[in-house]
Amino acid sequence: MRRFLSAVIVLMFAMTSNALAEAPGRPKENVEADASTRQVAITSSFTGTEILVFGTVENSVQPSPEAGTYDIIVVVEGQPAPAVVREKSRVAGIWINTTSMQFAVVPSYYAIASTRPIDEIADKAFLDTHQIGFDHIRMEPSGAGEADTDAIETFRQALIRLKEQQRVYVKRDFGVTFIGRSLFRSTIALPPNVPVGPLTARVYLLKEGKLLGQYESRVSLRREGIERFIHNFAISQPLAYGLTTVVLAAAAGLAAAFAFRKPA
Amino acid sequence: MTLYLPIAEMSVSVIAFLALGATVGFLSGLFGVGGGFLLAPLLTFLGIPPGVAVATSTSHVAASSVSGAMTQYRRGNVDIKLASVMLAGGIAGSYVGVAFVKMLTARGLFELTVSLTYVIFLGVVGTIILIEGINSSRKTRTAGSASVRKPGQHGWMEHLPFKMRFPRSKLYISAVPPVVIGMFVGFISAIMGIGGGFVMIPAMIYLLRVPTVLVIGTSLFQIVFVSATATVLHAVENKSVDIVLATILILGGVFGAQFGTMAGEKIRGEHLRVLLGALILLVAARMAVDLAIKPGDLFSLASTPGAS
Numbered sequence: 001m002r003r004f005l006s007a008v009i010v011l012m013f014a015m016t017s018n019a020l021a022e023a024p025g026r027p028k029e030n031v032e033a034d035a036s037t038r039q040v041a042i043t044s045s046f047t048g049t050e051i052l053v054f055g056t057v058e059n060s061v062q063p064s065p066e067a068g069t070y071d072i073i074v075v076v077e078g079q080p081a082p083a084v085v086r087e088k089s090r091v092a093g094i095w096i097n098t099t100s101m102q103f104a105v106v107p108s109y110y111a112i113a114s115t116r117p118i119d120e121i122a123d124k125a126f127l128d129t130h131q132i133g134f135d136h137i138r139m140e141p142s143g144a145g146e147a148d149t150d151a152i153e154t155f156r157q158a159l160i161r162l163k164e165q166q167r168v169y170v171k172r173d174f175g176v177t178f179i180g181r182s183l184f185r186s187t188i189a190l191p192p193n194v195p196v197g198p199l200t201a202r203v204y205l206l207k208e209g210k211l212l213g214q215y216e217s218r219v220s221l222r223r224e225g226i227e228r229f230i231h232n233f234a235i236s237q238p239l240a241y242g243l244t245t246v247v248l249a250a251a252a253g254l255a256a257a258f259a260f261r262k263p264a
Numbered sequence: 265m266t267l268y269l270p271i272a273e274m275s276v277s278v279i280a281f282l283a284l285g286a287t288v289g290f291l292s293g294l295f296g297v298g299g300g301f302l303l304a305p306l307l308t309f310l311g312i313p314p315g316v317a318v319a320t321s322t323s324h325v326a327a328s329s330v331s332g333a334m335t336q337y338r339r340g341n342v343d344i345k346l347a348s349v350m351l352a353g354g355i356a357g358s359y360v361g362v363a364f365v366k367m368l369t370a371r372g373l374f375e376l377t378v379s380l381t382y383v384i385f386l387g388v389v390g391t392i393i394l395i396e397g398i399n400s401s402r403k404t405r406t407a408g409s410a411s412v413r414k415p416g417q418h419g420w421m422e423h424l425p426f427k428m429r430f431p432r433s434k435l436y437i438s439a440v441p442p443v444v445i446g447m448f449v450g451f452i453s454a455i456m457g458i459g460g461g462f463v464m465i466p467a468m469i470y471l472l473r474v475p476t477v478l479v480i481g482t483s484l485f486q487i488v489f490v491s492a493t494a495t496v497l498h499a500v501e502n503k504s505v506d507i508v509l510a511t512i513l514i515l516g517g518v519f520g521a522q523f524g525t526m527a528g529e530k531i532r533g534e535h536l537r538v539l540l541g542a543l544i545l546l547v548a549a550r551m552a553v554d555l556a557i558k559p560g561d562l563f564s565l566a567s568t569p570g571a572s
Contacts, residue, residue, distance in 0.1 A: 044508075046268040047275045084566035086372045094380075094555040097372040097564070158563035166565075192268070192275035223270070230270040234503060242499030245507050246492040249327035249514055256518035257331030 027059040029070070030213035031205035038217075040190065040199075041224035048192040051076070051219060052185060053113075053201055058213075060182035070212075071114065071121040072176045073132055073204040074186045076219070078109030078168075079197035082142070085155045085162070101155040104142035108195035109168045110134070113175025113186040122209050130204065134160045134169060167191040196221055271506035272316045278512055284310070285516025289328060292517075293524020294531075295540040296332070296480070298325040298459030298487060301386060303513070304378075305547060312509070314375050315365070318457035319498035319505045320513070325459040325491040327514040328521050333488045336481030343432040343478050347485045349439050350464075353446030354453075354490040361454025362497040369502070372566060379551045381456055386548035389462045394541025401534035433474045433482075441471055446486065454494045459487040462544075 033055025040049060053074045062069040083106045086097040114121060118133045127136040139156050163169035168191060176186040188201075199219040205212045223231050234241045265278045284306060292299030300321050307317035336342055368374040424438035445467045449460035464483045468474040474482065499505040528536060 042268060044268050045266070047266050084372070086564050086566065088559055088562045088564070090558070094376075095557075095559055095562075096376055100372055100566075155563070158561075159565065162561070162563060162565045193273060196273070227268060227270050230507060234271060234499065234505070234507070238500040238503060239496065241507070242496035242505060245323050245499065245505050245510055246326055246495050248507070248511065249323045249495070250330045250488075250492070252511075252514045252518050253327040253330035254334060256522060257334055260522040 026061070028212070029060065029205065029207070030058045031072075031203055031215050032056055032058060033074075033201075033203040033215040034217055035201050035219050038219055040219060040221045042196060042222065042227055043225050044227055046192060046227070048194070049190050050187045051190065051201075052187050053203065054183070054185040055203055055215065057182040057184070057205060062178070062181045065178040065180055068115070069207065070178075071116065071206040072178075072184050072186075073112065073114040073118060073121065073206070074176055074188065075132055075202045075204075076109070076111040076188045077107045077200050077202070078195050078221075079107075080105040081108045081195070082106075083159060085159045087155070087158070101152070102142050103139045103156075103159065106139050106159065107137060108197065109190075109199065110137065110163070111170040111172075111188045113172040113188065115174065115176045115178070115184075117173045121206055122211075126209070126211070130202075132204070134164075134171065166193060168194060190221070194221065196223060198222075267508060267512070269506050269509050271504065272312050272509060274311065276310075276509070280310070281509065281512045282516040285324070285513035286520035287516075288324070288513075289517035289520025290524035290527070291520075291543070292328050293521035293526075294528040295524075295536055295543075296528065297540065298329055298461055298491075299517070300325045300453075300456065300458030300491075301382070301462070301544065301547060304457035305382065305551065307509075312506075313504075314378060315369055315502055315504040316506050316509070318365070318378065318455070319495065319502060320510050321457035322453065322491045322494040322498060323505060323510040324513045324517055325453075325457070326488055326495060328517050329459055329461075329484050329487045329491065331518070331521070333481070333484040336484055339481070341478055341481030342485045343430055343474065343482045344485075345428075346430045346433055346435070346442060346472075346474065346478075347482045349428070350442045350446030350449075350482075350486050351489050353443035353448075354450035354486060355493050357447035357450025358454040358490055358494040359450075359497060360447075361451040362494065362501050364451075365455060365498075366501050376555075378456060379555050381452060383548050383552045383555065385452065385456070385463070386544045387552070389466075390541050390544030390548055392466070392541075393462075393537050394545060397534050397537030397539075397541055401532070401538065433472075433478055435472065435474065437472065445471065446490075449486075450490050450494070453487075453490050454497065459491055461487055 033053060036052035036054065040051065053076070057070055082102060082104055084100055084102045086100040088095045089098045091098065112133060118127060127133050131137050139159070141152055160169060170189060176184055178184045199221050201217050201219055203215045205214065222228070266275050267278050268275045288299040288303045288306070291302060303324055304317050304321040307321060308314050365374060368377050424440045426439040427436060428439045429436050445464065449464045452458070452463065453460040461483050464486070465479055468479045468483060469476065495505055
């Protein structure tokens with residue numbers, strides 16, 4: 001499960017540092033960002049990867065990288081998908097899935113990195129609005145109207161915990177670092193089991209709890225080469241795919257029997 | 265070296281799974297069984313989603329039984345007519361089984377059903393094989409064991425309709441029992457990812473009273489087709505067959521099986537049966553324990569293989 005950093009070239013834009021930036025009427029700060037890789041290819045050798053999200057604060061007044069004038073939050077999100085969480089309980093001595101809850105849409109992948117813990121950066125209302133942080137993602141159970149809020153919360157927490165265990169929900173409280181007065185970077189880990197589909201990278205720039213700017217970019221995550229071919233084959237022509245597997249199995253079995261046949 | 269599995273959607277070590285295929289192949293060659301009953305639980309244990317584990321293991325069964333079936337066929341130990349009648353039931357049974365898997369998966373009961381069927385079947389069969397193996401190794405010197413076959417003593421089965429003549433087996437019996445046996449084997453084969461030889465062989469010997477020399481060949485012959493059908497149906501209905509995983513396992517398996525067969529010729533039959541019975545019981549016990557022990561996490565996320 002080794003992860004390797006995909007080859008990355010960070011283009012640093014020459015920053016015009018304005019000595020008079022702090023004067024009244026100075027230009028407003030904003031954020032520009034991008035991901036190092038616009039396309040992540042899942043090939044047969046895919047063992048997970050990392051993408052680098054980097055950007056700059058325009059018109060930064062931050063005196064040094066460590067000053068902490070600005071807060072940056074990076075959220076990388078996968079495709080929304082329904083999720084079913086099940087709970088086991090003991091029935092006649094064995095453990096059986098007895099209750100379950102289906103959430104209509106939850107992010108299949110969710111990585112968050114920030115300059116410091118998000119609840120120090122902004123208030124709950126802001127985090128809820130922008131769905132920043134596991135606890136602020138909107139997760140509505142589908143169908144069950146009578147489910148009480150306690151149960152919903154329990155299942156919701158279980159969902160988050162399980163997704164974290166699968167490493168498809170990732171949080172790094174100090175995962176964004178400034179490497180200059182305005183330049184920042186963050187690495188986001190994509191595990192080998194990352195759900196395939198386009199990713200959205202969102203970057204928020206905040207100062208004292210106020211949003212100064214945000215930026216969004218997309219990263220495509222798709223199967224390439226033989227992986228793509230096999231997956232498409234299995235999904236679009238399942239009959240031919242199944243028959244191919246059988247032919248392969250039979251051929252291998254017969255070939256081995258022939259190769260090892262006793263000299264009669 | 266690792267490979268990304270297109271259907272299981274995970275990255276696995278090729279060496280580990282080649283070794284797994286070879287080990288299961290060796291044991292199946294050694295004992296003359298399909299080995300599916302070991303493969304599917306081991307795959308799940310190594311993190312392959314249960315649906316993919318069962319579906320992919322059926323393709324491994326097809327590969328490991330085809331060479332045996334071929335050999336038996338060449339020796340004339342296959343009753344094609346009887347096998348075809350059983351196969352008709354087998355295909356219907358595996359179709360129902362695959363649909364059942366789909367239904368259980370949607371309700372979150374698949375893993376439980378697989379575990380329960382394993383515990384029940386392996387527990388019963390393992391015990392029978394073990395006892396029988398121990399008994400026969402005790403009285404191994406007092407030879408002259410009477411033939412199991414007592415022609416003309418089918419009891420209630422005499423009265424069933426659709427009587428057919430099976431010249432190769434020298435049987436004149438109703439087509440209903442072979443069809444039902446085939447159906448049942450096809451059904452459990454699809455659910456458990458196994459060939460079902462350990463159910464079919466005793467059924468053929470004790471219920472149908474097929475001559476012993478024809479039992480193995482006929483059963484293998486039918487397992488090839490039932491497991492092939494189950495593989496195709498799993499691919500179509502559940503999209504859970506991983507061809508890359510199957511290839512790795514089969515490559516390891518076919519070689520392991522050959523060495524297993526060679527090793528098997530050096531060990532006495534009764535001892536083999538004791539070992540096999542113990543192994544089967546071990547798997548059953550392991551799964552029973554998993555069912556009874558409180559899981560570390562009561563919650564689980566439904567896995568939907570092949571979806572996206």
